[in-house]
Amino acid sequence: MVNYSYSRELRLLTPANFKTVFKNPLRAGSPQLTILACKNEFDHPRLGLVVPKKQVKLAVGRNKIKRVIRDNFRLSQHDLLPLDYVIIAKGGIGKLDNTQLNKLTDKLWKKIARRYKEQQQR
C-alpha cells in the first residue's frame, strides 16, 4: 500500500532551509500562487509554505490555504520530483475556493516539473 503520510521529513523546518531555496530557485507562477523549487540531498520532496499577512488578512484564511495546499502536496508527493518547494501566496488567493485551489496547484506542479527537466537537458 502506498504511504500518504506527511511526516516531518517532508517539511522545510528551519529558516536556513528556506534561504537555500530562495537563493537559486526555479519558478512557476500564476496570479495567485508562485512555486519556487530547488534541488535537495534527499530522494523525497519537501514543502514550505509562505502566506503573508498582507495578502490574507485573517488567521482563519491563512490556515485554510496552508491546509489545502499541504493536503494536495501530501496526496501527490509520489508524483513529484524530489525537490525542495516553497509556495508563496499572492493577492486574490482568498477568493478561490478549495476545488479551484487544488486545480491550480496541480497545474503548477506539472509546470515546474517541465521546467526542471528542461534545465537538466541543457
Add this chain to the structure above:
RNA sequence: GAAGUUGGUCAGACAAUCGCUGCGUUAACAUUAAGUUUAACGGGGAGGAAAGUCCGGGCUCCAAUGAGCAGGGUGCCAGGUAACGCCUGGGGAGCGUAAGCUCACGACAAGUGCAGCAGAGAGAAGACCGCCGAUGGCCUCAUUCGUGAGGAACAGGUAAGGCUGAAAGGGUGCGGUAAGAGCGCACCGGGCGACUAGUAAUAGUUCGUUGCAGGGUAAACUCCACCCGGAGCAAGACCAAAUAGGGUUUCAUUACUUUUAAUAGUAAACGCGUGGCUCGCGUGGAAACCGGGUAGGUUGCUUGAGCCUAUGAGCGAUUAUAGGCCUAGACGAAUGAUUGUCCACGACAAAACCCGGCUUAUCGACCAGCUUCCACC
C-alpha cells in the same frame, strides 16, 4: 396573537476514505547530553467572543527598610471578589405608557483660568431704547413774597418692560413708590442648622432660622479621598555538542646550577632582526579537571481563584459544605482535506503561560421571566 424588553443556551448534522498532533498501552530500534526514533491500537483535539490588548490578578526574574516626592489611575453609597476601571443591591438625575434603559454622578463658597457671535451689560455686571424726575437747579404763569401750579428733561434716581443670547443675579401676587427695587408681606422655591428614617448615599406634607449670599465649565489647571515598585513565558530554570576561547594542575620544552642518573632545585621562555642590552615581530606542545556558554534540546505547559450536580446562607453579585469529573497544549506551528446524503444552506472569526472582566464583530435557532395592546372565556 402582535409589539417590546431582560436573562440564558446552541454555533450545520451524519457517514466513508486519506492525513496531522500530543496522551496512554504494546512492540521494535538505539543507548550519543536528555526516553530519542519508528510502528500498531485506544481514547482526546479552538471560541463565545479564541479578536482588540483596554483594565485587574496569578506566576517568574530584577530591585527593595519604611515613608515621601514626582508620575499615573479611580471618583454617589453599601456589598461581593484574589483583584479591578468589573459585578450586585440601593440613592439621585434623565428617557420611555410600561417592563426597562442611560449617566466621567466628589469639590467652582480654597485659589487661578476659560467662554466665538450677538448684546448696553457675561460675574459682586450693566443703562441702548425706556420709566421717573420725589430732591437740587432751569423756564413759564400766579403770588398774601412764605410759596404754589405747570413745563422741558440738565444733574440725578431706577431696573418694571423692550432688545441680545445657550445663559441676564429666585418665581407669582399684593402692598409700596416720583418711578422702581425682597424695600415689606403671603405662597412657592433655595441656603443653613436641628429632628426623624436609613449602615450610608439620601429622603421628609417635620421644626427652627435666613431676604436669598456670587450662573456655567474640573474628559481646564487645581483641591480632597483612595489605589499603584519595574519588566515580562522571547519571563525564568535545567542539559549542553562542534569550533574558538578562559582558569587550575601535572608532564613536556628551554636556560642555569647540581647529581652516577631529567636526581633535585631555580627561573620562564624560545626563534628571527642582531654578537650583547633594549625594542619590535612571530611561535608557545600534551593530558586531566573546573567554570562560563553558542547551535540545539528539555522544562515552564496545563489540576485551575477549574467545571457539573445537590443542599444550606443571602433580595442579589457571591459564598459554605458534600459528591462527581479531568475537558487542546502546538513551536515553519496540529485540530484538516476529498466524496456522498439531508436541512432552516451555515455569520463573526482561530489558542500560543494561565485566569477574572470590559469593548468590538456576528447568519440564525431555541428556552424562560416581565410589560403594553388586541381577541376569547
